[in-house]
Amino acid sequence: MSDELSWFKSSYSDSEGSACLEVAHSTNEFSHSIRRTVHVRDSKLGARSPRFTVPPDAWSAFLAYASLGA
Template sequence: MTNLIPMSTVAESAWFKSSYSSGEGGQCVEVAAAAHTVCVRDSKVLGGPVLAVSRGAWAGFVGLAADRSA
């Protein structure tokens, strides 16, 4: 299940980008771990919507992305 959550529910210090992201302001997302979810946001729109997915869904997505990038 996915939902949009209020931005205020995630501390600003919790957000991070992948180490593969460049510092040149490219197309990046940021993620943050919350109580039972992983939150995702656009790094260029910090006050914009936040997508929350279950930890299991996030693990499946990352596993699929890792398999496809090899």
């Protein structure tokens, strides 16, 4: 799998880059519709990191939950 995504870290990440997630957004045309996805990986492993992909509404729900400090 090529790494054509533009990955970024949270502004809350420390300067050493440890224990961070990196996120990338993509938009693809799929069966006559637009499919947007959010890709997530571990920053420590970079391009070698396993990734998972979620729809934007699931990512937004996760961020809302995480911001509660739960």
